[in-house]
Amino acid sequence: xxxxxxxxxxxxxxxxxxxxxxxxxxxxxxxxxxxxxxxxxxxxxxxxxxxxxxxxxxxxxxxxxxxxxxxxxxxxxxxxxxxxxxxxxxxxxxxxxxxxxxxxxxxxxxxxxxxxxxxxxxxxxxxxxxxxxxxxxxxxxxxxxxxxxxxxxxxxxxxxxxxxxxxxxxxxxxxxxxxxxxxxxxxxxxxxxxxxxxxxxxxxxxxxxxxxxxxxxxxxxxxxxxxxxxxxxxxxxxxxxxxxxxxxxxxxxxxxxxxxxxxxxxxxxxxxxxxxxxxxxxx
Numbered sequence: 001x002x003x004x005x006x007x008x009x010x011x012x013x014x015x016x017x018x019x020x021x022x023x024x025x026x027x028x029x030x031x032x033x034x035x036x037x038x039x040x041x042x043x044x045x046x047x048x049x050x051x052x053x054x055x056x057x058x059x060x061x062x063x064x065x066x067x068x069x070x071x072x073x074x075x076x077x078x079x080x081x082x083x084x085x086x087x088x089x090x091x092x093x094x095x096x097x098x099x100x101x102x103x104x105x106x107x108x109x110x111x112x113x114x115x116x117x118x119x120x121x122x123x124x125x126x127x128x129x130x131x132x133x134x135x136x137x138x139x140x141x142x143x144x145x146x147x148x149x150x151x152x153x154x155x156x157x158x159x160x161x162x163x164x165x166x167x168x169x170x171x172x173x174x175x176x177x178x179x180x181x182x183x184x185x186x187x188x189x190x191x192x193x194x195x196x197x198x199x200x201x202x203x204x205x206x207x208x209x210x211x212x213x214x215x216x217x218x219x220x221x222x223x224x225x226x227x228x229x230x231x232x233x234x235x236x237x238x239x240x241x242x243x244x245x246x247x248x249x250x251x252x253x254x255x256x257x258x259x260x261x262x263x264x265x266x267x268x269x270x271x272x273x274x275x276x277x278x279x280x281x282x283x
Contacts (some may be wrong), residue, residue, distance in 0.1 A: 025069040026122045028114045029097045032061045033106035033137045040100045046093045055119055057127045060134075063101055064122065072115055095275075102275045108136045109275050136280040143218060143244050144273030146253060149226075150209050150239035152202050153265040206239040209260055209268070216253050217243035221278055235267070244279045 027046060040063070041052045050066040070076070080086050091112055098109040116122035126133075214220050225237040245253050250273065261268050 023069050024066050024118075025072060026055075026116045026119055027065045027067045027072075028055075028110050028116065028122060028126070029063045029065070029094060030101050030110055031108045031126065031133045031137075032063060032101055033141075035061055035105075036063055036101055037104045040097070040104060043097050043100060044093070045097055046090055052097065055123060055126075057123045058130050060126075060130060062122065062126055063097065064119075067115075069117070072113060077113060098275055106137045106141050107275065108133050108140070108280045109277050139219075140244065140276045140279055142247050143276060143279075144247055144250070145242055145276040145278055146217075146245055146270060146272035147242050147274070148209075148213060148239065148257075149237060149269045150206065151235040151267040151269075152205060152238050153267070202236065202238040205264060205266060209239055209264065209266070210241060212256060212260060213241070213243050213253075216249055216256055217245045219244040219279055238266070242278045244276055245273075247273070 027049060029045075029052075036054055041054070043052055045052050045065040046067060048068055048071055052063060052065050055062040055064050080090070094112050098107065101107045102109070116125060210220065210222065220241055220243040223240045223242065225240045243253075254270075257268055257270050260266070
């Protein structure tokens with residue numbers, strides 16, 4: 001089993017080494033700025049784990065669960081990554097705990113399957129990251145994450161690209177109609193110019209929409225746009241981003257989305273609010 005903590009430490013070990021005597025490991029869901037309410041501790045956590053509990057380090061609190069170390073060896077986890085249903089089960093359990101904690105106190109979510117061999121090593125590693133956690137708590141306090149995907153307005157399908165037409169000729173052979181070759185080249189040039197204009201328009205749309213969202217958000221991150229063929233979606237995605245927004249400005253953020261849909265004609269899909277996973281690792 002490999003420890004998967006916020007940062008590598010001298011306590012990190014490799015598969016099979018350092019397990020506790022009873023074969024247990026410590027799963028860490030999040031770091032909180034205050035003690036976690038009992039209602040959160042009553043959640044079930046990940047499959048096969050013990051009761052949720054708190055581990056205090058300095059002024060901060062880690063929300064943890066004792067799990068079977070054998071369930072999280074590198075080999076087992078690699079196999080789990082290829083089992084979509086099982087992986088989703090763990091991801092949902094992790095997210096449920098983190099979301100409940102974030103709804104009740106300042107919270108820094110940790111990545112899925114953050115593990116330590118025992119409580120002592122967990123406390124030591126987390127304590128070394130205290131300053132980073134404090135900064136992340138300050139950065140995300142009272143703020144939520146919103147995902148935004150922007151698709152270009154649908155345009156009419158381009159005309160079919162046909163080869164030069166031929167005219168019948170004597171002797172059973174066809175000859176090109178007068179000017180057919182030139183017309184064909186002109187159509188090819190026109191199609192290329194149209195593709196270039198669409199690309200330029202998409203870039204301008206992405207920049208303008210992103211700038212508008214940054215006017216409301218306190219921070220933002222642009223992600224790689226999804227290719228049109230993914231999931232059979234043929235729409236052209238021009239922006240895939242996530243924004244950190246003050247909870248007091250959530251309604252303003254929603255109004256901006258509606259305004260941009262009207263003014264740009266683009267399809268804008270929004271998801272959230274989420275626990276700000278994307279913004280806790282930048283500090």
